[in-house]
Amino acid sequence: MSDDLHGGLNNLYRVDGRQLCRPSLIGDMRIPWPLxxxxxxxxxxxxxxxxxxxxxxxxPELSLPTASGGDWTxxxxxxxxxxxxxxAAWCGVCQSVASPHQELFEDYQSDGFHKVTVLKxxxxxxxxxxxxxxxxxxxxxxxxxxxVDADRSAWKTWKRTAxxxxxxxxxxxxxxxxxxxxxxxxEVELREVIEVHLEYxx
Numbered sequence: 001m002s003d004d005l006h007g008g009l010n011n012l013y014r015v016d017g018r019q020l021c022r023p024s025l026i027g028d029m030r031i032p033w034p035l036x037x038x039x040x041x042x043x044x045x046x047x048x049x050x051x052x053x054x055x056x057x058x059x060p061e062l063s064l065p066t067a068s069g070g071d072w073t074x075x076x077x078x079x080x081x082x083x084x085x086x087x088a089a090w091c092g093v094c095q096s097v098a099s100p101h102q103e104l105f106e107d108y109q110s111d112g113f114h115k116v117t118v119l120k121x122x123x124x125x126x127x128x129x130x131x132x133x134x135x136x137x138x139x140x141x142x143x144x145x146x147x148v149d150a151d152r153s154a155w156k157t158w159k160r161t162a163x164x165x166x167x168x169x170x171x172x173x174x175x176x177x178x179x180x181x182x183x184x185x186x187e188v189e190l191r192e193v194i195e196v197h198l199e200y201x202x
Contacts, residue, residue: 045172045176047174047176048174048175048177052177053157053158053159053169053177053180054177055177055178055179055180056176057176057177058175058176058177059074059084059169059171059176059177060157060158061074061075062084062116062118062147063075064118064147064148064149064154065130065147065148065150066133066145066146066147066148067133067134067136067145067147067148068134068137068145069130072116072145072147074116074171075175077114078173078175079112079173080112080114080173081108081112081113081170081171081172081173081197081198082113082114082115082116082170082171083101083104083113083114083115083170083171083194084116084158084168084169084170084171085097085101085115085116085117085166085167085169086118086120086149086154086155086158086159086165086166086167087117087118087119087120087165087166088119088120088121088128088165089119089128089132089136091166093166093183094165094166095140096184097166097184097185098117098136098140098142099140099141100187101115101117101144102115102140102141102142102143102144104187104190104191104194105143108194108198111198112173112198113194113198114144114145115144116144116146116147117136117142117144117145117146117147118146118147118149118154118155119132119133119136119146119148120152120154120155120165121149121152127150127151128149128150129148129150133146133147133148134146160180162182164182164183165182166181166182166183166184167180167182168180168181170190170193170194170197172197172200173197173200173201178193179193
């Protein structure tokens with residue numbers, strides 16, 4: 001299992017200290033057996049101490065204008081679980097996951113989950129503008145924020161060595177990155193990781 005998927009499960013889901021047990025998940029055959037065991041009974045991850053883009057790091061700040069007007073800032077959502085997705089309008093995978101991610105937002109919003117899409121420009125590296133971001137938001141009927149990274153400042157801070165999109169990060173209630181992925185993810189596994197971190201509260 002790759003570190004992209006769960007950031008090194010042995011580090012993220014340890015079974016020492018305070019535990020959160022969900023034994024009913026072990027019998028869910030949709031989930032690979034090792035993942036089911038680790039999700040079913042795991043301790044809360046250690047708080048982050050340094051800013052970075054690796055799993056376990058404190059997420060960098062993110063503050064950008066939205067397609068609908070105004071600004072959106074990650075630190076304003078401390079206490080929530082946030083899925084940050086960097087995408088591009090030309091990206092086929094980004095297009096294919098837009099609607100499923102909207103469903104994620106609708107399913108978990110009342111539990112303190114947020115999804116934000118950051119559009120970074122097109123294949124010819126031209127800057128994205130607010131009208132393009134609004135077109136994306138309208139076309140996919142999105143109710144979660146779509147941000148405009150016109151000068152790619154956020155992309156330069158957050159992106160991994162690979163330039164591919166989508167690049168996705170799950171940020172926990174305390175501002176730490178707990179999952180990251182380049183490319184298409186497994187929706188089942190993403191839902192399980194989201195649910196685990198929604199259950200962690202102060």
